[in-house]
Amino acid sequence: MTVTHPVGAEEVVLGGGRSPAPPDRPPATGTAARLTRPLPALLLVGLLAAGWQLMAHTSDSALIPGLGDIARNLADITTSGALGENVRVTLTRVTLGFAAAFVVSVAAGIAMGRSEWLRRFLEPAVLIGLATPGLVKALLCVIWFGVSLVNPVLTVALAAAPALTINIAQGVRAVDPALGEMAHVYRLDALTRLRYLWLPAIVPDLFTGARLGIAMAWKVIVLVEIFGLADGVGYQLNLEFSQHNVAGVLAWTVAFALVMAAIEYGLLQTLERRAVRWRRVALR
Amino acid sequence: MSTRISLDGVDKTFTNRRTGERQQIFRDFSLTLAPDELVAVVGGSGTGKTTLMHLIAGLERPDRGTVSTGGTRPRLGMVFQQPRLLDWTSVETNVRLAATAAGIDTTEVAPILDAVGLTEYARSYPSVLSGGQRQRVAVARAFVVRPEVLLLDEPFSALDELTARRLRLLLQQLWLRTPRTGLLVTHNALEAAFLADRVVVLGGRPAEVVGEYRIDRPRPRSPEDPELFDVHRRIVAALT
Incomplete structure (x- = not known):
């Protein structure tokens, strides 16, 4: 055992011997950097559009409309208000369904992550949910619930919940058990543990699950709206399809893709950056 | 509120889940911490120091025997080896x-x-x-x-010696403000002698008390106090 020579008691006074002041925070990322960040993605979109236009021009077929036709259809549905109204309806359904999936998945995922017995108990349901095609979920919900709001909300929830649950469970299993012991010793209540321990600790898995869940949600909501509802983006897609208006189908598809991109880049990535801000601070 | 802690006739065995091997850490183990007494437990690796702390913290349950903390679960403050x-x-x-x-x-x-x-x-x-x-x-x-009970589980072992010394002094000063019943688990015999009212040396498996030293030095103590070095030497002798 090493015998060392401790410092004198006079060297430490309560409140004295302060740590040096924290360093100034580095300047925020520059505006130029923020503006140039989306350039690669925009370049890809530009190349795809150019390729499409070339294909439309050379094929000269009504099945492959040019960008001008698609843009005109997009302008029509925008100015008529149809786009805004139907996107709002679809987004409401997706939001409600995803919110329901989120609540259930957080509870089930944390339970599965913390209890081996519950993991074994719930895992088959999650795996069946993952393996069942979205089409089947959509059809069954249309049959069971018809045109009521329950139909799209439940379909979206059933589609989003399995991926979300399994990712949350994996995240919880990876949380340092030492933090759980700390929470036990200090008697942190369940809500505090959820807000300050479990959710922040599983943020990366949560966002991975959310992305997969939302991707599944977009797919099934369109199916449900095609099969069993009288409004929403899926219904409008089906309407344009029945009128053999390919440019209309593509206009709704482009609009839908733009909404999904706005949610990914504008909402999910912003939330994720805020949630993991502490990691970036630590790396500076 | 002053809290007395007593472990009476405690048995604790861990079973390796993969190999099935059983390791009895405590057999009929007893230890009492008087109200407002700071007891340091020192011992080599695997002598049950952390298990002892976990039993008092309620993180482990004894297989047999009792861990008493005065009837109700006392309010715990705990400093772990890693800050957590x-x-x-x-x-x-x-x-x-x-x-x-x-x-x-x-x-x-x-x-x-x-x-x-x-x-x-x-x-x-x-x-x-x-x-x-x-x-x-x-x-x-x-x-x-x-x-009401302060538990210190090798709190400074992961720090460099200079930082650890400063924190020991800080801990002593905080302790002097409001003494409470405490258990310090450490590998560092000098740290134990400096901070504790009593040092218990654990050894063997199942663990047993192989040495016990009362530190009757007034606080605030000076780390340069030669008496502490004398206690330190005796603790090291008991450990070896």
Whole structure:
């Protein structure tokens, strides 16, 4: 055992011997950097559009409309208000369904992550949910619930919940058990543990699950709206399809893709950056 | 409130899940901590020091025997070997959450952060702090709850010696403000002699008390006190 020579008691006074002041925070990322960040993605979109236009021009077929036709259809549905109204309806359904999936998945995922017995108990349901095609979920919900709001909300929830649950469970299993012991010793209540321990600790898995869940949600909501509802983006897609208006189908598809991109880049990535801000601070 | 802690006839065995091998850590083990007494437990690796602490903290249950903490579960303050902070929230929040859970007014958070010299870092993430600063947060969290029982599980073993010495002195001063029943588990015999009222040396397996030393030196103690070095030598002799 090493015998060392401790410092004198006079060297430490309560409140004295302060740590040096924290360093100034580095300047925020520059505006130029923020503006140039989306350039690669925009370049890809530009190349795809150019390729499409070339294909439309050379094929000269009504099945492959040019960008001008698609843009005109997009302008029509925008100015008529149809786009805004139907996107709002679809987004409401997706939001409600995803919110329901989120609540259930957080509870089930944390339970599965913390209890081996519950993991074994719930895992088959999650795996069946993952393996069942979205089409089947959509059809069954249309049959069971018809045109009521329950139909799209439940379909979206059933589609989003399995991926979300399994990712949350994996995240919880990876949380340092030492933090759980700390929470036990200090008697942190369940809500505090959820807000300050479990959710922040599983943020990366949560966002991975959310992305997969939302991707599944977009797919099934369109199916449900095609099969069993009288409004929403899926219904409008089906309407344009029945009128053999390919440019209309593509206009709704482009609009839908733009909404999904706005949610990914504008909402999910912003939330994720805020949630993991502490990691970036630590790396500076 | 002063709390007496007693372990009476405790048995504790761990079973390796993969190999099925059983290791009995304690057999009919007894130890009493008097109210407001700070007891240090030293011993080699695997002598059950941390298990002893976990039994008192309620993180483990004895297979047989009793762990008594005066009838009700006392309010615990615990400093772990690693600080165990919530890295995604601020230093102030880490301390405040423990205070709130213990029913302590959150206005007491700022003074305790001041006492450990971290006022300037109150709104910083723990991840930007040094190891010593992070452990200061853990000390602040342990003391802000006004613990009836303070548990120190090798609290400074992961720190460099200079930082560890400063934190020992800080801990002594915080202890002097409000003494409470405490258990310090450490590998460092000099640390045990400096901080504790009594040093218990554990050895063997199942663990048993192989030495016990009362440190009758007044506080605040000087780490240069030759009497402490004398106790240190006797503890080391018992360990070896």
